[in-house]
Amino acid sequence: MIRRELIKFAGGAATGLAFTPLPWRLLGDSAIWTQNWSWMPRTPRGEVGEKEANCTLCPAGCAVKVRTCGGTPIGVWPRGEAMCPAGFAGHTLPWHPLRLRQCLNRGRVSSLEEALEASRAAAEGGLAVLDMLPGRTASLLHRVHLSGIANARYIPAPQAEGGTARAMARLAAGSVQLSAELGRAKTVLSVSTPLLDGWAAPRRTAANRGFTLWQAESWRSRTMDLADSRLLIRPGSETALLLGLARQLLQTAGVERRARLLQGFDQLQAAIAHAAPAAAAERTGLSEDRIAALADALLRGQPSLVIADGDPLGGPLPEDARLAAAAVNVLLGAEAFSTRREPPVPKPWRCIECTRLEQVDNHSIGLLIIDEPAPGLALPWAAIAPKLKPEGALVVALTWNRASYARRADWLVPVPVYLESAADAPPPPDTGSWRIAVSPAVLNPPEGAIAAADFVARLAGAEPDSAARLEERQKLAGEEELEAAPAPAFTRILPAGTDGAQLAAAAAANLEGPPVAAHGWRQASVSPLLGKLWQEWDLRPAPGAVTSHPETLRGLGWHADSGARLESEAGQMQVLLEADPTAPSGIIALSAGPAYAQICEAAPNGAWRLKNPKVVRS
Amino acid sequence: MVSALDRAWIPRGVVRAPLTRFGLWVGLWLGVFAVGAYAMYLCLADGLFHTNMDNRYVFGLWIFLDLTVIALGAGAFFTGFLLYVLRKKELKAVINSAVVLGLICYSGAMVILAVDVGQPLRAWFTYWYPNAHSMLAEVTFCITCYLLVLCIEYVPILLKNRRLRGIGGYLVFEHELHKLMVVFALIGTLLSFFHQGSLGGLFGVLRGRPFAFREGFAIWPSTFFLFILSAIAAGPSFIALTTWLVEKISRRRLISAEAYDTLARISGKMLMLYVLMKSLDTLFWLNQTAPARGFPAHRFYEFGNFGGWTLFIEIVILGLLPGLALIHAPLRAKRPVLLAAALAACAGVTLNRFVLTIQTMALPTLPFDRLMSYWPSWQEFAAFGAVVAYGVLVYSFSFRYLTLFPQERELTRAELMQRSQEA
Amino acid sequence: MTRRATPGKAARYGMIIDLDRCNGCGACMIACAVENNVPPPDAKATPRTGLNWVRVFRVETATRPAFVPVMCMQCGDETPCVSVCPQNAVDVDPSTGVVGQIPERCLGCRYCMAACPYQARVFNWRDPQWPAGMEQALNPNVSARQRGTVEKCNFCHGRWHAAVEAAANEGKTGSVSYTPACVEACPAQAIEFGDLNDAAFAAKARAAGAFRLLEPLGTGPKVYYRTGRAEVRGAVSGLIEEAKNGQRS
Incomplete structure (x- = not known):
């Protein structure tokens, strides 16, 4: 029971x-x-507001509005103009997984005071500040503070200054800075430059670009995809194309007559002596007709503009290509170049002169301070290292992240990033109309972060006052009347001292090493969210992706592999090798991130190249 | 002690493997089950990223095999229908085995489905917020109800066990339940008809997927009816095959040749009907349905991996040929032919389910999209392996301790007598 | 199917995407993720498991490539995903015409994904995760979705809701005008957003050179595309005649 x-x-x-x-x-x-597991993130609560700002992640300085919730930025949206994809994720930069939040001394957590103390000691042996993003107010302040320190130098990162515009400045009368005015051009020839992909402000290239674009490049870049006319050239034949173009242009009576009056014409004649149409066609892989059509389009579609800057992360084009591009620009009248107005500087600020990296003697720097305020800035370490004293040189990186100079620098000092402190964007390369584009401080920087200019100020024994100084300059800019800058006058066609025959030889020279077309999207490392574009979709190549024709890969003995290491004499980086039968043969397209610069060396002609590269399976 | 208990539970008059051999067999499958259970745990605790399914292959190995297993498990309802409703007495020999197989197939499929959905804790939402338009809601209702019916049908088999029979109340309950079996067979048939059909309808209604979409009758696309037909064609073949397999493994004769013949004959007839309907449907779809939706038929078959050969193999080699072999009495009298044809029929249904799930996912719809391939992860294989292991274990225990084949005792006696005469 | 009633005139929101303007920069994809709290990719995510409510395809044509943003088409007729959902987690809002996905009710069976010819739906294969601290930067108007649920573009429901609230505060009801994130983000102004019940906008959607993806399927998408390039229409529209002749029939 x-x-x-x-x-x-x-x-x-x-x-x-x-x-x-x-x-x-x-x-x-x-x-x-099932809706509220503890690991589900809670969305923020608080009052939603909006702040006017400018995106200072790159020189474009786009006008934006920052949406905030309880004071924290929750989104960046365009203010009437256009923005690039990275701009939309810019507000997440403070939480980037690679963000540097503490002072590190060779990996050991340390303090700002210790870093300063070590720096003071090392500064005796010669101090230099390497500015990875020159042209900002902070850059000016470096020069102001360094004026108080004996034997101090300020070095702007070489590739940040716009290759073609700088080459053009050497041809103009007087000491001027120039800008390529995209907005003024009707026809643009871009040679291996990502003109529509991060080079210029999105607002000037995205919608209704007012110019016809010819893109000459040796692989299918994004700009190539979007160009009106595409010229697929052999790797390393940029100079040959430009010299061939110069020779074509000179066949037009008017062009030749004007050119004869300019200095350096004889050198140019020598340079193009071997650039007959057939030879140029042979070298570039284009047809003679195509080069003639290009010359014709540039002549008819005036004002026209030739840009041969190279890639921000793949490295600049060699000096000879820039000289040839400048010469072609002068032949075309160079109407789209304008004098860039010097930003107003408050009178009492005393700045030291800029020193070019190539002017710095080897073994002359005892303390190198690298100012790396934003993502996507790169310079081959191989170009910097020889300048350091062999014994006891100290490298201090004032940086936003734990990756790029972490292996090289003795000290990593965190700096505030975009939206964590008031900062301005450097002048854009694609226009001469100057404005000061400031991003305000919305968030608090991490404990222990210091603005780069304030670090240098403290080293010089001055008051750290970068925020106040920016305000001062901003105020001045508001008051100052903007005068129209006089149009530049070009008196030369090649810089003094250029050897035409050498230029011709450079055009004919073969590439050293494998034909690597490194291309990078500077903004790629702004936020992990941007991985949506390459990891979660295939709109862009992933950083580290190597694409090539199977034949080309086989010729090099490289095997398509998902996990591989690209090694050079300077270092190594992780790559993904992919064989693509539709890719142009004879070229290896490498999607470069800042890591790429670290395995390159800077050749004497200014281009970056890999020394004895090989691919190792990892 | 254990072996005495084991002996006490084994039905009278049959011979079973020694306990140690049975233990080894069980241990082996328990191992497979454990690996799969771990894989399922990973998917449930971490998320479905452990599988190789993705936003394109939203259905993978699991759904494909679920559909297959449910189609093959149709033998349970169809045999029940033939036996209890159409009074095909010769099928009494396999009905118990068919019910166990059906129970295994359906419960296994449910377990896999519970892992396959992203939020198993919300499974009851389908009852709470049902969408009457959804084929999947229909499938969920019918399968869960039918699983209940199968459980009820399993109870008498269980209660007929020699030890359980000893309990008086159980025997009465079993007897009463048995009298109701015709009702359950009818309910089971009705439910099965609907969910087999709805499983077909699942793909046939995808108007955005012209490869799968079919016109039909009222709210049911033609695949609704084709799935029913193909399932009841393959079901008896599957029972014949499994019975033969159990005979081989247990080294016993379990059913008479007539039972094999009846299963094969029914399977063959249904298969021929299915092949006819499937051919008509395919012709209509290739020439009418798909082109009308902007997809000329050749676009489905211009991809190397999925050429027109799939269609040919599915309909002719694994449909028409076994069908012909099974309806031709002299041919099916030969056991190897019968078994090969039954295997082909089951393979044909499997291929049909594969085409509808995997090929539908693989083919692009957007003109600028591409074909995609997929290979399951070890977790997917292991989880399915666990279900197979579960099935083998349930069947092995049922076979050892319950009477799955009523003819077995007679056949054993005859065999023993024959052997003693020979001796 | 759930019906929500909104007093006043109902809207039929739609988009017109100008393929001749789209330069494939991907700003829409990032802006969408920021607006709708879509997490950044996991280390193992791939284009096939990724969470993107809008995907920009690069389509090779006879001339230069075209870029085609594809998001949920908000199908108007016989919406393929709505009828298949076993538990009514997908509905069409009659006041906006927008196909809604209710993640809190989603079982994660993915049948709707199989039903969608545009593959506009994505599945949360794992728990959403943001780098430490980044959850502070989430949009407060949109809740994060759980693992094992399906999600997709809803024409920025959060923004629509805010616009409705703002209108209600001013005493207005019915159709409101607002801008989804991708439309605001597009630097090329390639995406136009509007109410297809508005005659002027509807006329634009029907203008020469406009088409919809896979139109013969009869799903009645409310996202229209426009291009002056016949080869792009041929490669993108899915119309057989277009593909053959490179001309609109």
Whole structure:
């Protein structure tokens, strides 16, 4: 009977339970659990506001509005103009997984005071500040503070200054800075430059670009995809194309007549002596007609503009290509170049002169301070290292991240990033109309972060006051009347001292090493969210992706592999090798990130190249 | 002690493997089950990223095999229908085995489905917020209800066990339940008809997927009916095959040749009907349905991996040929032919389910999209392996301790007598 | 199917995407992720498991490539995903015409994904995760979705809701005008957003050179595309005649 009672009880209890709230409550709760697991992030609460700002992540300085919730930025949206994809994720930069939040001394957590102390000691042996993003107010302040330190130098990163515009400045009368005015051009020839992909402000290239674009490049870049006319040239034949173009242009009577009056014409004649149409066609892989059509388009579609800057992360084009591009620009009248106005500088600020990296003697720097305020800035370490004293040189990186100079620098000092402190963007390369584009401080920087200019100020024994100084300059800019800058006058066609024959030889020279077309999207490292474009979709090549024709890969003995290491004499980086039968053969397209610069060396002609590269399976 | 207990539970008059051999067999499958259970745990605790399914292959190995297993498990309802409703007495020899197979197939499929959905805790939402338009809601209702029916049908088999029979109340309950079996067979048939059909309808209604979409009758696309037909064609073949397999493994004769013949004959007839309907449907779809939706038929078959050969193999080699072999009495009398044809029929249904799930996912719809391939992860294989192991274990225990094949005792006696005469 | 009633005139929101303007920069994809709290990719994510509500395809044509943003088409007729959902987690809002996905009710069976010819739906294969601290920068108007649920573009439901609230505060009801994130983000102004019940906008959607993806399927998408390049229409529209002749029939 016991068993029967037990069964009866169990059955009754089960039936009764159905009439209690318990099972129903459990069902309901289970639905709520599945929505509110403890690991689900909670969205922020607080008052939603909006702040006017400018994106200072790159020189474009786009006008933006920052949406905030309880004071924290929750989004960046365009203010009337255009923005690039990275701009939309810019507000997440403070939480980047690679963000540097503490002072590190060779990997060991340290303090700002210790870093300063070590720097003071090392500064005796010669101090230099390498500015990875020159042209900002902070850059000016470096020069102001360094004027108080003996034997101090300020070095702007070489590739940040716009190759073609700088080459053009050497041809203009007087000492001027020039800008290539995209907005003024009707026809643009871009030679291996990502003109529509991060080179210029999105607002000037995205919608209704007012110019016809010819893109000459040796692989299918994004700009190539979008160009109106595409010239697929052989790797390393940029100079040959430009010299061939110069020769074509000179066949036009008017062009030749004007050119004869300019200095350096004889050198140019020497340079193009071997650039007959057939030779140029042979070298570039284009047809003679195509080069003639290009010359014709540039002549008819005036004002026209030739840009041969190279890639911000793949490295600049060689000096000879820039000289040839400048010469072609002068032949075309160079109407789209304007004098860039010097930003107003408050009178009492005393700045030291800029020193070019190539002017710095080897073994002359005892303390190198690298100012790396934003993502996507790169310079081959091989170009910097020889300048350091062999014994006891100290490298201090004032940087936003734990990756790029972490292996090289003795000290890593965190700096505030975009939206963590008031900062301005450097002048854009694609226009001469100057404005000061400031991003305000919306968030608090991490404990222990110091603005780069303030670090240098403290080293010089001055007050750290970069925020106040920016305000001062901003105020001045608001008051100052903007005068129209006089149009530049070009008196030369090649810089003094250029050897035409050498230029011709450079055009004919073969590439050293494998034909690597390194291309990078500077903004790629702004936020992990941007991985949506290459990891979660295939709109862009992933940083480290290597694409090539299977034949080309086979010729090099490289095997398509998902996990491989690209090694050079300077270092190594992780790559993904992919064989693509539709890719142009004879070229290896490498999607470069800042890591690429670290395995390159800077050739004497200014281009970056890999020394004895090989691919190793990892 | 254990072996005495084991002996006490084994039905009278049959011979079973020694306990140690049975233990080894069980241990082996328990191992497979454990690996799969771990894989399932990974998917449930971490998320479905452990599988190789993705936003394109939203259905993978699991759904494909679920559909297959449910199609093959159709033998349970169809045999029940033939036996209890159409009074095909010769099928009494396999009905118990068919019910166990059905139970295994359906419960296994449910377990896999519970892992396959992203939020298993919300499974009851389908009952709470049902969408009457959804084929999947229909499938969920019918399968869960039918699983209940199968459980009820399993109870008498369980209660007929030699030890359980000893309990008086159980025997009465079993007897009463048995009298109701015709009702359950009818309910089971109705439910099965609908969910087999709805499983076909699942793909046939995808109007955005012209490869799967079919016109149909009222709210049911033609795949609804084709799935029912193909399932009841393959079901008896599957029972014949499994019975033969159990005979081989247990080294016993379990059913008479007539039972094999009946299963094969029914399977063959249904298969021929299915092949006819499937061919008509395919012709209509290739020439009418798909082109009308902007997809000329050649676009489906211009991809190397999925050429027109799939269609040919599915309909002719794994449909028409086994069908012909099974309806031709002299041919199916040869056991190897019968088994090969039954295997081909099951393979044909498997291929059909594969085409509808995997090929539908693989083919691009956007003109600028591409074909994609997929290979399951070890977790997917292991989880399915666990379900197979579960099935083998349930069947092994049922076979050892319950009477799955009523003819077995007679056949064993005859065999023993024959052997003693020879001696 | 759940019906929500909104007093006043109902809207039929739609988009017109100018393929001749789109330069494939991907700003729409990032802006969408920021607006809708879509997490950044996991280390193992791939284009096939990734969470993107809008995907920009690079399509090779006879001339230069075209870039085609594809998001949920908000199908108007016989919406393929709505009828298949077993538990009514997908609905069409009659006041906006927008196909909604209710992640809290989603079982994660992915049947709707199989049903979608545009593959506009994505599945949360794992728990959403943001780098430490970044959850502070989430949009407060949109909740994060759970693992094991399906999600997709809803024409920025959060923004629509805010616009409705703002309008209600001013005493207005019915159709409101607002701008989804991708439309605001597009630097090329390639995406136009509007109410297809508005005659002027509807006329634009029907203008020469406009088409919809896979139109013969009869799903009635409310996202229209426009291009003056016949080869792009041929490669993108899915119309057989287009592909053959490179001309609109």
